[in-house]
C-alpha cells in the first residue's frame with residue numbers, strides 16, 4: 001500500500017510530516033482551498049481531515065482523523081488503512097516539501113553538509129531536488145527511527 005497518496009488538511013501538518021518520513025506521498029499546505037482539495041482528490045489522493053463536515057462531503061475519498069496527538073492520529077490511520085510502510089521507503093522523501101530525494105553527488109555533498117557528516121555518510125547523503133535540502137543518517141534520524149519502532153512500524157513487513 002506504499003502507493004497510497006494523501007492530501008492532509010490544515011491542522012494535520014505533523015501527521016503529514018510523519019507520513020512523508022514513512023515514504024508516503026503526502027500533499028500538505030497550511031492553507032488549501034476547497035477547490036484545491038477537490039483537485040487533489042481527483043488526482044487520486046485520499047483526504048485526511050479533522051473536519052467532520054468535510055469528511056462527510058467527500059465520503060470514501062477521505063478519512064476522518066481522530067485524536068489530537070500525532071501518535072494517535074498516525075496509529076489510528078495505520079490501523080484503519082492497514083498501512084505497512086516498507087522500511088526501504090523510510091526517509092526517501094523530503095519532509096519539508098514532499099519531493100522524492102535523490103542521491104547527492106559527492107562534489108555537491110562535500111560543500112553542502114558538515115565535514116564530519118560527509119566523511120561519515122559519504123555516498124549515503126541524499127538531497128531534495130526541489131528545495132535543495134540535504135539529508136543524512138544522524139542523531140535526528142536515529143531518534144525518528146526509534147520513535148517509529150516504538151510505534152510498531154519496524155515489524156517484519
Ligand SMILES: [Zn+2]
Nearest residue numbers: 094097128131
Ligand atoms: Zn524539499
